[in-house]
Amino acid sequence: MVNPISAASAPEKGTSLWRDGWVRLRKNHLALFGLAVMVFFCVIALLTPWIAPYGYEQQNLQLGASPPSAAHWLGTDIFGRDMLTRIMYGSRVSLLVGFVATGVALVIGVLWGTVAGYAGGRVDAVMMRLVDILYALPFMIFIVLLMVVFGRNILLLFLAIGAVEWLTMARIVRGQVQNLRHQEFIEAAFSMGLSRWIIIRRHLIPNTLGPVIVYTTLTIPNVMLLEAFLSFLGLGIQPPQSSWGLLISHGVESMEEYPWLLIFPGLALSITLFALNFLGDGLRDALDPKASKD
Amino acid sequence: MMLLNVDNLNVHFHTRAGVMKAVDGVSFSVDHGEILAIVGESGSGKSVTCYSLLNLIPQPPGKIESGIALFEGRDLLSMQPDTLRRIRGNEIGIIFQDPMTSLNPYLTVGEQLIEPLLYHRNLNRQQALKRAVTMLDEVGIADPETRIHNYPHEFSGGMRQRVMIAMAMIAEPKLLICDEPTTALDVTIQAQILSLIKALQKRRIIAVIFISHDLAVVASLADRVAVMKEGRIVETGPVDDIFQKPRSGYTRTLLASIPSGSKPHPSQPSDQPLLLIDRLTTCFADNSGGWLSRQKADKKAVNEVSLTIQRGEILGLVGESGSGKSTLGRSILQLVPVTSGTVIFDGTDLVGLRQKRMTPLRRRMQMIFQDPYASLNPRMTVFDCLAEPLLYHGLATRKTVTAQVLALMDDVGLARAAIRKYPHEFSGGQRQRIAIGRAIATKPELIIADEPVSALDVTIQAQILVLILALVEKHNLTMLFISHDLSVVRYIADRIAVMHHGELVEIAETETLFANPGHDYSRKLLSAIPALSTNPTLSTRPPTKLV
Numbered sequence: 001m002v003n004p005i006s007a008a009s010a011p012e013k014g015t016s017l018w019r020d021g022w023v024r025l026r027k028n029h030l031a032l033f034g035l036a037v038m039v040f041f042c043v044i045a046l047l048t049p050w051i052a053p054y055g056y057e058q059q060n061l062q063l064g065a066s067p068p069s070a071a072h073w074l075g076t077d078i079f080g081r082d083m084l085t086r087i088m089y090g091s092r093v094s095l096l097v098g099f100v101a102t103g104v105a106l107v108i109g110v111l112w113g114t115v116a117g118y119a120g121g122r123v124d125a126v127m128m129r130l131v132d133i134l135y136a137l138p139f140m141i142f143i144v145l146l147m148v149v150f151g152r153n154i155l156l157l158f159l160a161i162g163a164v165e166w167l168t169m170a171r172i173v174r175g176q177v178q179n180l181r182h183q184e185f186i187e188a189a190f191s192m193g194l195s196r197w198i199i200i201r202r203h204l205i206p207n208t209l210g211p212v213i214v215y216t217t218l219t220i221p222n223v224m225l226l227e228a229f230l231s232f233l234g235l236g237i238q239p240p241q242s243s244w245g246l247l248i249s250h251g252v253e254s255m256e257e258y259p260w261l262l263i264f265p266g267l268a269l270s271i272t273l274f275a276l277n278f279l280g281d282g283l284r285d286a287l288d289p290k291a292s293k294d
Numbered sequence: 295m296m297l298l299n300v301d302n303l304n305v306h307f308h309t310r311a312g313v314m315k316a317v318d319g320v321s322f323s324v325d326h327g328e329i330l331a332i333v334g335e336s337g338s339g340k341s342v343t344c345y346s347l348l349n350l351i352p353q354p355p356g357k358i359e360s361g362i363a364l365f366e367g368r369d370l371l372s373m374q375p376d377t378l379r380r381i382r383g384n385e386i387g388i389i390f391q392d393p394m395t396s397l398n399p400y401l402t403v404g405e406q407l408i409e410p411l412l413y414h415r416n417l418n419r420q421q422a423l424k425r426a427v428t429m430l431d432e433v434g435i436a437d438p439e440t441r442i443h444n445y446p447h448e449f450s451g452g453m454r455q456r457v458m459i460a461m462a463m464i465a466e467p468k469l470l471i472c473d474e475p476t477t478a479l480d481v482t483i484q485a486q487i488l489s490l491i492k493a494l495q496k497r498r499i500i501a502v503i504f505i506s507h508d509l510a511v512v513a514s515l516a517d518r519v520a521v522m523k524e525g526r527i528v529e530t531g532p533v534d535d536i537f538q539k540p541r542s543g544y545t546r547t548l549l550a551s552i553p554s555g556s557k558p559h560p561s562q563p564s565d566q567p568l569l570l571i572d573r574l575t576t577c578f579a580d581n582s583g584g585w586l587s588r589q590k591a592d593k594k595a596v597n598e599v600s601l602t603i604q605r606g607e608i609l610g611l612v613g614e615s616g617s618g619k620s621t622l623g624r625s626i627l628q629l630v631p632v633t634s635g636t637v638i639f640d641g642t643d644l645v646g647l648r649q650k651r652m653t654p655l656r657r658r659m660q661m662i663f664q665d666p667y668a669s670l671n672p673r674m675t676v677f678d679c680l681a682e683p684l685l686y687h688g689l690a691t692r693k694t695v696t697a698q699v700l701a702l703m704d705d706v707g708l709a710r711a712a713i714r715k716y717p718h719e720f721s722g723g724q725r726q727r728i729a730i731g732r733a734i735a736t737k738p739e740l741i742i743a744d745e746p747v748s749a750l751d752v753t754i755q756a757q758i759l760v761l762i763l764a765l766v767e768k769h770n771l772t773m774l775f776i777s778h779d780l781s782v783v784r785y786i787a788d789r790i791a792v793m794h795h796g797e798l799v800e801i802a803e804t805e806t807l808f809a810n811p812g813h814d815y816s817r818k819l820l821s822a823i824p825a826l827s828t829n830p831t832l833s834t835r836p837p838t839k840l841v
Contacts, residue, residue, distance in 0.1 A: 017673050063569060184669035188732065191627055192683045193656030200683070243507035270310045 017206055017287060024286040031282020037275035048060050054082040056089040057240040065258045075260040077250070083260065086242045088270055093243035094269075097158060097227045098220040104162025106216055107221075109169025114200050114208070116170070117177025128174065131167050139164055147235055157236050161223050170216055176208040196288040210284050217280030221273040295367070296323040297501050298347075298469060303371075304363035305339075305346045308354060311472045316342045316356070318525035320481040324469065327499040329492075331431050331512040331533070333416065334522035335751035336722075338506045338809050343522070344471050347684070365469070369839035384414040387462030389455075391474040396458060397446040403457050404442035405431075410465040429460045434490060451615075452483035456490065458478070465493060470495070473505045480614035481778065485822040488515055507751065509779075510824040511554060513537055547771050551756035553785035556762075562606060567774045568740060569603040569626065570830070574635035595621040597796040598635070605739075608766060608773045610787030610804065612780055612819070623742045627659055628652060639740065657687045660733040664745035669716040676703070676728055677713045683735045705768075706731040707761060724755035727761070734765060738805075742774045747782060759786055780823050784808060792816045 025031055044051075060080030068075045116127040150156050162284035180186060181204075189199050226247015230236035237243045242290050244265050251262030305317035318341045324330045328487040332340045345351045347363050347370050363370040365386070371464060382388075383744050390396040398406060407429065417425070420751055423442070433456040433631035446454055455475060462470055472491065476484040492515060506512050512519055512585035513533060520530040521544065529542040535824035540546050576596040593619045603609050613619040624630045626637050628644050637644045639659065644652070670679060680699045689699045700710055706727040726746060733741055743762070747755040763786060766773055778784050783790055784804055791801040792815065800813040812818045 129400045144656060182664040187629060188661065188663060188669050188729075189671075189682075191629055191659075191661045192686065192732075192736070193653040193658060194682070194686055197651075198686070202674075203671050207671070237405045287673075 017289075020057055021283070021286040022288070025282055028118050028282040028286065029277045031286070034275040034278030037235055037271065038279065041272060041275075042095060044088060045095050046089045051087045052088050054085045056085055056242060057081070058085075062266035065254075065261070067258075068261055070165065074264045075258075078254070078260055081240075083247075086247060087213055087244070087265055090242040090244045091263065091268065093154075093237055093241070094224045094227065094245060095272075097161065097243070098224045098272075100158045101161040101165065101223045102216060102219045104158065104170050105219060106212070108162070109166035110173050110205065110208070110212060112166065113170040113173025114177050116205055117194070118173040118181055118200055118204060120178075120181070124174070127139075128171075131170055134164075135167050143230060143235060150152060152235070153235070157227065157230065161226055161230075165219055165223060169212070169215060169219075171209050173208050174290070176211060180204055180207050205289075209287050211285070213280050213284045217276045220276055221244075221269065224269060224272075296364075297326045297328075297366065298324040298714060299364040300343075300347070301362045301364075303343065303346065303363065304359040305342055305351065305633070306359050307356050307357060313639070315357060315525050317346065320361075320522075320525070322520050322527060322528055324501045325503055326502060327470070327495075328518065329495060329502040329504055329516045330812075331506060331516035331519045332510055332522055333506055335548075335753065337524075339520040339525040340522045341473055342475065344388075344503055344505060347371075348386060348388065348471075349378055350382075350388075354368070363550075364763040379413065382467045383410045383467075385467050386469045386471065387465065387467035388471045389462045389473065389475045390456050390477050394454065394478070397454060399446055402443050402445055403449070407442070407457070407461055410461070414465050417558060426460075427462065429464045429511055430457070432494070433457070433460045433463070434486075435460075444717060451479055452486060455479060455483075455487055459487075459494070463498070466498070467500060469501045469503065469504070471503045474507065475504075476511060477507070481780070482614065482730045482822040483534075484511070484820060485824070490825070491515070508824070509537075509548060509752070513825050516599060521548070551753045552665060553759060553779075553781045554754065557608075557788065558807050564605045566604040566605050567602045568637075568640060569774075570638040570650060571602070571626065572636045572638070573598045574620055574622070574625055574637060575633045577633045583738065594633075594796050599798045601637075601798060601801060603740075603772055603774060603790055605772055606770060607789065608787045610773055610783035610790040611776045612778065612783050612790060613793035613794060614778060615626075615793075616677055616819060616821075617793040618671075618794045620744050622793065623661070623744050623774060623776050627656075627661055629661075629744060649803075654687075657689075658682075658738050659740040660736065660738040662726075662729055662733045662746045663699055663739060663742040665749050666729050667717075667723055667749075669729050670725060672717055675714050675716055676708070679717075680726060680731055680735055687736055689736060702731045702735055705734070707766065721754075722750055723758060726750060726754075726758055730758075730761065730765070734769060734771075737769065738771070740772050740774070742776070744776045745778065748777065748779065755782070762786065780819065792819065 006105050060076065063076055063080035065078045066076045066080070068071060070083070072082050073275075074087065075085070076082055094189060098287075112127065112131070116124045120126075142164065146156055186199065186203055189203050194202075224243075225245055226244055227236050228249050229244045231238070231243060231249075237246055239246070246267035248262065248269065252266060255262040297700060297777075300323065301321045303317050303320045307314040307316050312422075319725075320339070320343055322330065322332075332343065334340045342356070346358050347365075349370075351358075358371055361371055363399065365381065370381070370403070373381075382590060389537070395404070395417060404426055406466065407426040408419065410419075411418070411422040415422075415581075418718065427438045427442055430442060435441055435453060435456055439548050441449075441575045446457070450455060475491070476487050479487060488511065491502065491504075493499075504512065504516060517534045517681065518531065519533050519536040520527045521536065521542065523526065523544050528544050529536065531541075535723065536545060537549065540822055542547060550682055572594055575594060575598055578593045578595055597618070599622060611619050621630060625632050628637075628647070635645065639655065642655065646654070647655075655813050674682075676697075677699055680692070681695050684695055684698055685692075699713065701711065703710055707725065708727050714723075720728065730746070746762070747758050750758060762773075765771065775783060775786055787804050790804050790807045792799050792807075792813065794815045800807065800811065800816050802812065807816060808820065
């Protein structure tokens with residue numbers, strides 16, 4: 001829809017929340033570090049087919065599971081497959097699942113929660129009861145049903161995880177919006193004659209960003225592990241393809257004999273989690289004009 | 295010997311922004327049976343001073359840097375925490391501003407009242423409860439034997455403050471610290487609480503430190519007054535001296551800022567009505583039963599109110615909290631659903647108007663809210679905030695909007711350089727200027743101002759009132775000015791309407807109402823205003839010079 005307001009935030013001197021936020025984020029070294037790590041991981045994931053030292057299904061049964069060495073920096077698994085290669089290929093799946101599924105959850109959850117919280121009354125009650133019903137539906141049955149109906153498909157995996165994760169997001173956002181709804185600046189916007197959609201977009205959603213960003217950074221690693229769980233059950237990615245979650249769950253089985261099979265994929269996930277948390281905290285502060293007073 | 299002797303107290307707050315000298319070399323003393331008032335605006339350090347004595351400030355960031363506070367010869371500041379705890383609540387009682395939040399909602403008032411007795415006096419429960427009943431009776435709570443088993447939410451605001459006073463007094467302290475004890479209360483309740491504090495003080499012969507921002511309240515109560523500004527005491531002396539012959543310039547400014555007398559330039563309202571309200575009723579449905587419950591008890595917040603506002607006039611609307619005055623304002627603007635009646639704005643009935651036809655009308659009527667901290671979106675800069683209505687209603691193009699916003703900022707007295715700042719970077723008064731700018735941005739004809747100066751300090755309040763009067767004149771505005779403060783309304787309004795329990799009880803010309811109130815309730819309201827000891831040279835001076 002065309003509206004003059006969104007254009008208003010970009011006149012010559014340009015002051016939008018996002019631009020101000022970026023200026024502030026640049027001063028936060030920890031957040032920048034997190035951002036750099038994430039960019040690095042994403043670039044590696046994109047380039048993997050060209051830069052990976054071995055093929056992901058290339059086995060060396062004579063070698064078997066070997067600890068890190070000059071030829072295999074992160075060791076090999078029981079089939080003699082190079083762990084570095086497998087982690088690199090795994091990152092493609094894990095990062096994709098993490099970002100896409102979380103993105104799906106974010107969009108649905110924020111919109112659903114904002115509309116429910118702002119509309120209030122019956123609309124809110126109906127919308128939130130629906131959320132409750134979906135909550136109560138056992139996750140496993142839901143996924144299995146989807147798989148049965150639509151077959152095994154990586155896109156379906158994104159959708160299924162996203163469709164479950166948005167529920168909590170919707171609840172968080174709705175709580176926030178309910179608080180905000182009675183604030184005078186929302187009333188002021190309404191008395192100015194602004195349409196509901198503009199009030200939601202310009203006045204409500206920006207003010208829910210803090211908790212939303214924090215919850216998002218927590219959701220991404222969560223989603224990655226969920227993918228591992230589904231793959232473990234045979235519903236997600238299947239070997240010889242790999243994902244971090246899958247590697248970790250295989251690593252757990254043999255962690256006493258071959259600890260590197262668990263340590264390195266675990267490390268990759270942990271580093272991602274830390275980087276996302278730093279970035280998330282930095283974003284939250286950067287997008288809150290009140291928080292960064294430096 | 296003085297009861298309390300504070301010498302050269304320094305309290306600093308160490309924040310990221312630097313060291314803030316909240317209390318900067320303050321010395322004062324309180325004698326047995328004396329009422330000392332400490333007055334000052336917000337941030338002047340009056341509360342921090344008293345809280346430091348009892349070690350009630352958050353440390354860090356606060357730190358008591360130096361000073362001596364001798365209470366009956368013992369230094370409170372160098373005392374062991376255990377010893378101080380025996381003094382706090384026992385020899386020194388304290389009453390806080392907000393009786394809503396300073397009582398524990400999960401305990402009956404009886405349980406909370408007997409706490410100091412069990413702790414400090416080693417009485418058993420039976421004896422303590424008996425004392426508590428006597429105390430409740432003394433602070434004027436009817437039927438104390440039953441009421442003692444009630445929870446705080448079962449008391450009204452004024453009653454709750456009485457309970458707080460009972461709590462502070464029950465251990466028979468020698469010194470009572472009252473921190474703005476009547477600020478959250480209605481004017482008639484305030485009068486009752488003040489006379490209660492005074493009566494108790496006389497009967498028990500205790501010393502009182504009374505912290506307040508309200509000079510008029512202090513004038514009727516205190517023996518001596520200390521005026522604080524920016525962490526220092528600028529003047530101290532007997533109450534009459536402070537009000538009759540103030541020595542410091544700041545005290546004079548404070549006194550001159552109190553709105554007094556009538557409007558400087560009465561406006562010339564035309565005889566065309568802009569707004570015609572006829573039997574307007576607004577009910578709030580009580581939905582506490584939930585979705586499935588059928589029973590709904592409607593509470594009539596506004597009950598059959600009829601009034602007319604002429605073009606170019608400022609109509610004051612006064613009443614106590616819960617009288618429905620804010621709801622009336624919101625009903626006129628259709629911000630709350632109206633139950634019945636008509637609101638005719640310039641020939642169009644607004645009640646039940648479709649949104650499509652209402653939106654263009656909204657440009658012509660705007661609202662100014664009470665709390666400048668809540669009425670501005672914290673994530674929008676001044677520019678965004680003022681540009682939004684202009685662009686939305688098509689009153690500016692992207693090319694002209696910056697110039698128009700700058701002109702608006704000039705109009706309401708904001709520095710042009712502040713255009714890219716966020717609301718939290720401004721003081722309360724400046725924020726209210728932004729809110730006023732937003733309201734007049736669309737060149738409206740009608741403005742409903744809901745307590746626009748109640749959250750502001752007295753000197754800032756005077757500036758905003760002068761600004762509002764100037765803008766009304768410049769833009770030929772019509773205004774409904776809602777306030778609980780009669781002296782403010784007298785200063786700004788041409789006519790005054792009085793509301794009580796949702797009904798309009800009286801409407802009259804401002805000076806007529808003050809000279810000769812027609813309704814009992816108006817009379818009660820007028821007599822409850824704390825009177826400043828009248829000094830003709832002070833009371834007639836308009837606060838114009840502050841702008």
